[in-house]
Amino acid sequence: MNKLYYSTGACSLAGHIVLEEIGAPYELEAVNLNAGEQKRPEFLAMSPKGSTPVLLTEHGPLTENVAILAYLAATHPEAGLAPTDDAWASAQLTSFNGFLGSSVHPNIGKLLFYPLGEAEKAAQRDVTLAKLRLVEDHLLVGPWALGEAYSTADPYLMVFERWARQGGLLDPAGFPRMNAHLDAVQARPAVQRVFDQEGIAKV
Numbered sequence: 724m725n726k727l728y729y730s731t732g733a734c735s736l737a738g739h740i741v742l743e744e745i746g747a748p749y750e751l752e753a754v755n756l757n758a759g760e761q762k763r764p765e766f767l768a769m770s771p772k773g774s775t776p777v778l779l780t781e782h783g784p785l786t787e788n789v790a791i792l793a794y795l796a797a798t799h800p801e802a803g804l805a806p807t808d809d810a811w812a813s814a815q816l817t818s819f820n821g822f823l824g825s826s827v828h829p830n831i832g833k834l835l836f837y838p839l840g841e842a843e844k845a846a847q848r849d850v851t852l853a854k855l856r857l858v859e860d861h862l863l864v865g866p867w868a869l870g871e872a873y874s875t876a877d878p879y880l881m882v883f884e885r886w887a888r889q890g891g892l893l894d895p896a897g898f899p900r901m902n903a904h905l906d907a908v909q910a911r912p913a914v915q916r917v918f919d920q921e922g923i924a925k926v
């Protein structure tokens with residue numbers, strides 16, 4: 724059985740939602756980032772990167788959201804969370820999730836969670852807003868991230884939309900499509916169950 728090491732409200736929320744959408748049994752273990760639990764020797768012995776998420780699989784520990792999401796979708800094709808027989812559609816999903824992991828996540832994460840000086844914070848805010856603008860104007864197809872089919876890209880995008888709304892970055896006039904997407908993902912029963920499990924609320 725897969726076991727997800729997650730941190731409340733963190734990027735691991737994406738894999739947690741995908742596990743819940745799939746509906747197969749899984750285990751959860753919370754890792755308190757504020758208490759530094761991700762740097763404890765027993766955690767580092769499993770995952771030397773010292774961050775969450777980690778998905779402990781039958782093959783061993785798997786890190787990186789993009790890999791965890793792809794692995795879960797590929798091992799549960801019946802859930803329909805990724806294309807299975809269309810190379811172009813599959814590449815579009817990889818491209819979308821790759822952009823979230825390599826561009827959106829590091830920038831919004833730095834803005835919201837790193838101690839920055841005023842000038843650096845202003846610059847980081849501009850960079851982050853530019854990444855969000857790309858998603859709003861070009862990448863998000865609607866109603867779901869890649870169009871008509873809900874996929875792993877949706878909970879992954881929702882994590883950063885959620886952070887953006889909490890951080891005052893997602894004003895409804897400037898980002899109507901991302902706001903609508905965030906609301907739609909948060910309304911899903913599987914997402915509500917995950918929020919309850921993590922002890923967090925809709926934003």
Ligand SMILES: N[C@@H](CCC(=O)N[C@@H](CS)C(=O)NCC(=O)O)C(=O)O
Nearest residue numbers: 733734756773774775776787788824
């Ligand atoms: N590239 C990694 C980034 C993982 C990451 O930065 N996780 C954060 C939580 S959102 C974390 O564990 N931060 C604590 C730390 O690195 O000490 C992924 O996508 O899985």
